[in-house]
Amino acid sequence: MESxxxxxxxxxxxxxxxxxxxxxPPPSNFLTKYVFSTDHKVIAVQFFCMGFTMFLVGGLFxxxxxxxxxxxxxxxxxxxxxxxxxxxPGHTMPPESYPTLVTMHGTVMVFFVIIPxxxxxxxxxxxxxxxxxxxxxxxxxxxxxxxxxxPAGVLIIMAFxxxxxxxxxxxxxxPPLSAxxxxxxxxxxxxxxxxxxxxxxxxxSIMGGINxxxxxxxxxxxxxxxxxxxxxxxxxxxxSVLQVLATPVLxxxxxxLLFDKLLGTSFFLPAGINVGGQAIAQAGGGNPLLFQxxxxxxxxxxxxxxxxxxxxxxxxxxxxFTRKPIFGYKAMAYSMAAIAGLGFxxxxxxxxxxxxxxxxxxxxxxxxxxxxxxxxxxVFNWLGSLYGGSIRFTTPxxxxxxxxxxxxIGGLSGVFLAATPVDIFFHDTYYVVxxxxxxxxxxxxxxxxxxxxxxxxxxxxxxxxxFWGKVHFWLSFVSFNGVxxxxxxxxxxxxxxxxxxxxxxxxxxxxxxxxxxxxxxxxVLGFSQFIVIANIAVSLLRGERVGENPWEATTxxxxxxxxxxxxxxxQIPTVHHPPxxxxxxxxxxxxxxxxxxxxxx
Amino acid sequence: xxxxxxxxxxxxxxxxxxxxxxxFFLIAVTIFFATLVCVLxxxxxxxxxxxxxxxxxNPVNHSTTLELLWTGIPxxxxxxxxxxxxxxxxxxxxxGQGAMEIYVVGKQWMWKLQHPAGKKEINELHVPLGxxxxxxxxxxxxIHSFYVPAFRIKKDVLPGxxxxxxxxxxxxxxxxxxxAEYCGLGHSRMIGRVVVMTPGDYEKWLSGGGNEEPLExxxxxxxxxxxxxxxxxxxxxxxxxxxxxVFGTSVRLKSGASVVADESYIRESILEPQxxxxxxxxxxxxxxxxxxxxEGIIQLIAYIKSLARKPDSSAPPTPPTSH
Ligand code: HEM
Ligand SMILES: [Cu+2]
Ligand SMILES: [Cu+2]
Numbered sequence: 001m002e003s004x005x006x007x008x009x010x011x012x013x014x015x016x017x018x019x020x021x022x023x024x025p026p027p028s029n030f031l032t033k034y035v036f037s038t039d040h041k042v043i044a045v046q047f048f049c050m051g052f053t054m055f056l057v058g059g060l061f062x063x064x065x066x067x068x069x070x071x072x073x074x075x076x077x078x079x080x081x082x083x084x085x086x087x088x089p090g091h092t093m094p095p096e097s098y099p100t101l102v103t104m105h106g107t108v109m110v111f112f113v114i115i116p117x118x119x120x121x122x123x124x125x126x127x128x129x130x131x132x133x134x135x136x137x138x139x140x141x142x143x144x145x146x147x148x149x150x151p152a153g154v155l156i157i158m159a160f161x162x163x164x165x166x167x168x169x170x171x172x173x174x175p176p177l178s179a180x181x182x183x184x185x186x187x188x189x190x191x192x193x194x195x196x197x198x199x200x201x202x203x204x205s206i207m208g209g210i211n212x213x214x215x216x217x218x219x220x221x222x223x224x225x226x227x228x229x230x231x232x233x234x235x236x237x238x239x240s241v242l243q244v245l246a247t248p249v250l251x252x253x254x255x256x257l258l259f260d261k262l263l264g265t266s267f268f269l270p271a272g273i274n275v276g277g278q279a280i281a282q283a284g285g286g287n288p289l290l291f292q293x294x295x296x297x298x299x300x301x302x303x304x305x306x307x308x309x310x311x312x313x314x315x316x317x318x319x320x321f322t323r324k325p326i327f328g329y330k331a332m333a334y335s336m337a338a339i340a341g342l343g344f345x346x347x348x349x350x351x352x353x354x355x356x357x358x359x360x361x362x363x364x365x366x367x368x369x370x371x372x373x374x375x376x377x378x379v380f381n382w383l384g385s386l387y388g389g390s391i392r393f394t395t396p397x398x399x400x401x402x403x404x405x406x407x408x409i410g411g412l413s414g415v416f417l418a419a420t421p422v423d424i425f426f427h428d429t430y431y432v433v434x435x436x437x438x439x440x441x442x443x444x445x446x447x448x449x450x451x452x453x454x455x456x457x458x459x460x461x462x463x464x465x466x467f468w469g470k471v472h473f474w475l476s477f478v479s480f481n482g483v484x485x486x487x488x489x490x491x492x493x494x495x496x497x498x499x500x501x502x503x504x505x506x507x508x509x510x511x512x513x514x515x516x517x518x519x520x521x522x523x524v525l526g527f528s529q530f531i532v533i534a535n536i537a538v539s540l541l542r543g544e545r546v547g548e549n550p551w552e553a554t555t556x557x558x559x560x561x562x563x564x565x566x567x568x569x570x571q572i573p574t575v576h577h578p579p580x581x582x583x584x585x586x587x588x589x590x591x592x593x594x595x596x597x598x599x600x601x
Numbered sequence: 602x603x604x605x606x607x608x609x610x611x612x613x614x615x616x617x618x619x620x621x622x623x624x625f626f627l628i629a630v631t632i633f634f635a636t637l638v639c640v641l642x643x644x645x646x647x648x649x650x651x652x653x654x655x656x657x658x659n660p661v662n663h664s665t666t667l668e669l670l671w672t673g674i675p676x677x678x679x680x681x682x683x684x685x686x687x688x689x690x691x692x693x694x695x696x697g698q699g700a701m702e703i704y705v706v707g708k709q710w711m712w713k714l715q716h717p718a719g720k721k722e723i724n725e726l727h728v729p730l731g732x733x734x735x736x737x738x739x740x741x742x743x744i745h746s747f748y749v750p751a752f753r754i755k756k757d758v759l760p761g762x763x764x765x766x767x768x769x770x771x772x773x774x775x776x777x778x779x780x781a782e783y784c785g786l787g788h789s790r791m792i793g794r795v796v797v798m799t800p801g802d803y804e805k806w807l808s809g810g811g812n813e814e815p816l817e818x819x820x821x822x823x824x825x826x827x828x829x830x831x832x833x834x835x836x837x838x839x840x841x842x843x844x845x846x847v848f849g850t851s852v853r854l855k856s857g858a859s860v861v862a863d864e865s866y867i868r869e870s871i872l873e874p875q876x877x878x879x880x881x882x883x884x885x886x887x888x889x890x891x892x893x894x895x896e897g898i899i900q901l902i903a904y905i906k907s908l909a910r911k912p913d914s915s916a917p918p919t920p921p922t923s924h
Contacts, residue, residue: 102783326662
């Protein structure tokens with residue numbers, strides 16, 4: 001590590017202004033300061049507000065779905081049906097709403113909650129601060145990436161409210177179902193708006209990714225060599241590579257599907273198809289599997305876009321609360337790179353049952369089995385980080401511990417799904433739903449909570465309430481497991497996903513009580529989130545004021561004021577230490593910030 | 602075991618127990634690792650909580666041996682699971698010789714099934730016990746998925762191409778048949794059943810009811826009616842290639858490439874004749890899109906297949922596995 005003490009990259013920074021030493025005055029105009037701001041910190045907060053609002057929207061969708069599964073077509077409690085299903089007969093869920101809600105829940109959570117929160121909010125806030133830069137390399141592009149995500153959010157809500165019916169082909173939107181309004185009422189204007197929205201949000205992602213890559217490569221402070229970067233920066237770097245390489249494929253897929261819908265092309269429609277006995281004139285020459293390949297070529301890397309940044313956040317937080325460097329820094333960085341690299345050649349594991357040649361399936365299977373290895377390396381390294389530490393059970397730390405133990409469960413259920421003979425049974429059942437949620441909720445969402453509690457003092461200058469944080473954590477953790485663990489049992493029992501009414505299946509009758517318990521826990525899980533909102537609101541006004549470094553952490557963001565000034569650092573720091581110098585033997589203080597003067601050896 | 606907490610539904614096909622062995626192995630591995638991690642997390646949490654009096658003088662922040670171990674062991678395990686899974690997967694995907702062939706057409710929201718002897722069913726499939734059954738499946742409209750949990754089989758049913766599936770039932774009785782792929786508003790009502798009968802009962806069932814004609818006979822009639830026969834003559838003097846013996850062989854195309862003449866190729870040749878032109882012929886074949894439903898196409902395919910069997914009555918050509 002000694003060899004890397006000279007900061008390359010920084011020298012180029014001077015010419016580009018924002019990495020350089022001169023300081024711009026902050027904008028004085030309200031509009032440029034808070035709305036069309038180019039300040040990465042403001043943009044991060046904007047992304048956070050959007051992501052968190054959408055989290056509530058997506059959560060509401062989920063609760064409506066859960067009610068329907070537990071009590072199919074029965075009125076909502078407390079007369080809520082009269083408000084939510086005001087125009088429906090009997091004020092119960094109309095049949096066409098279920099698929100729309102499934103589609104919206106998945107889409108909102110993936111594209112408008114997790115990705116914006118992890119890369120848009122945390123990525124934006126932390127990258128420049130953690131590498132010692134004044135802002136992103138392209139502040140204007142950064143602003144654009146937010147202001148493209150906003151119309152995307154508006155479009156997705158418009159899609160939902162579309163008069164002809166909201167999109168209803170699932171977040172995966174496979175054609176021909178998604179292409180033909182004859183096949184599903186939501187596949188008209190609703191699906192078209194969905195596609196436009198995904199196209200926009202994809203652009204936002206690409207712009208963000210390019211910006212992060214450029215920033216991390218060029219604007220690192222002197223001495224911030226690659227091997228001194230905090231793991232969160234590594235994670236965001238690798239995530240950005242995925243975003244930049246994979247998202248264009250999603251954009252292409254959505255454009256082709258838009259053409260099929262609007263221009264009468266037939267990329268995904270084979271000859272001779274009929275819907276309800278009505279021949280589809282435009283169909284011919286297309287291949288519905290092509291869409292699946294394009295979609296998963298993006299969406300498998302995308303699931304790692306959903307989790308790698310959270311892994312990074314957790315890897316930054318754990319050392320602070322164990323007072324001990326992360327275990328195996330290099331292995332942590334390499335394993336993330338390995339996950340990302342392999343992540344590009346495993347997309348076919350979503351299509352094992354889609355009529356794929358068994359030889360091709362096997363090659364996807366081997367890659368998927370291999371990708372489980374770096375994932376397990378990470379888990380063991382986090383365990384190693386606890387070993388011999390001095391653990392402080394703060395709320396962010398609890399969230400990190402939840403992350404580690406829930407992620408391992410999700411990873412292990414992934415191995416069942418990767419074993420093709422077993423996946424034959426589990427594909428398209430609730431087992432997959434359980435898997436998804438253990439990695440994305442148990443993993444990413446707890447990672448986001450950890451990050452929220454941990455960096456809130458930096459962003460606002462005030463701490464969140466620890467007490468209410470812990471209440472929120474424990475309620476969420478217990479009800480999370482109450483909701484998603486039984487879904488494994490439902491999957492094993494053969495309950496298919498995306499079914500509006502499990503009670504019409506004879507074989508599911510003995511399992512229906514699980515569905516009722518799950519829904520009860522889901523309500524608790526949903527309402528627990530109001531605690532964190534209240535905590536944010538109250539803490540903003542009355543939280544305990546904190547100084548620069550309330551957690552006694554080591555990375556650069558903790559060396560500037562809380563909240564940081566517009567220009568982040570009065571003087572660009574010089575980095576002399578690796579990112580997690582805790583409890584160094586023979587030192588008085590148990591932590592050394594990265595920019596502390598070098599130890600005289 | 603209580604009904605609500607079964608480890609897996611009943612096994613009713615030859616492959617089910619093999620799949621379940623792999624599944625049980627995975628459960629064992631999972632329980633081991635999940636317990637290991639959760640116990641260690643809890644143990645470390647307690648032992649190394651702040652203020653606990655333990656020796657922290659020599660913090661381990663890195664250990665190549667340990668890291669190699671916990672990379673190596675999971676990797677080896679993963680490869681064992683892979684090898685086991687791959688061998689089993691081939692067995693599950695390859696129907697082998699002499700399977701009895703049933704055609705499946707999915708549409709919103711029903712399953713239509715046709716037995717080789719011509720008998721048709723809707724949402725119900727009768728099969729004999731202890732005999733290999735190969736399903737050749739296609740969809741009229743959107744993607745469906747043919748799922749019989751007790752047989753551990755599931756395969757998407759796609760429009761515009763054929764996928765295949767096989768099973769051999771080991772238990773008499775009625776088993777659930779579901780659509781597993783979301784296919785529109787009626788998806789959760791797309792339910793059927795598979796009835797497994799003794800071979801004797803099956804024969805009786807087949808011969809009961811109306812006297813349907815075998816698929817290939819209906820196919821031959823269509824072949825005449827649509828005037829396919831004017832171009833495709835057995836004596837190779839027509840404007841199109843002779844179709845005798847073509848099924849299952851490799852066909853050379855004008856583009857220089859070659860394809861195996863399987864069900865999907867024949868379907869494409871009928872609906873989009875210009876898509877893959879056979880070498881040595883002019884592009885004169887008209888499209889039959891709009892004149893034929895999926896069932897009609899299946900009858901023609903059955904007829905063309907039967908032509909392939911005629912000249913050499915010994916072994917039927919091996920059907921290609923699914924793509
Ligand atoms: C050990 C690592 C993992 C393995 C081996 C694995 C394997 C798989 C497989 C084989 C499937 C397809 C299941 C099916 O449809 O039949 C799947 C689905 C899925 N996985 Fe994973 N996975 C892993 C980790 C993750 C992670 C880290 C995430 C996200 C953060 C994730 C998110 C998903 C999602 C969202 C789906 C479902 C997509 C859908 O059909 O809607 N997985 N996984
Ligand atoms: Cu995947
Ligand atoms: Cu279906």
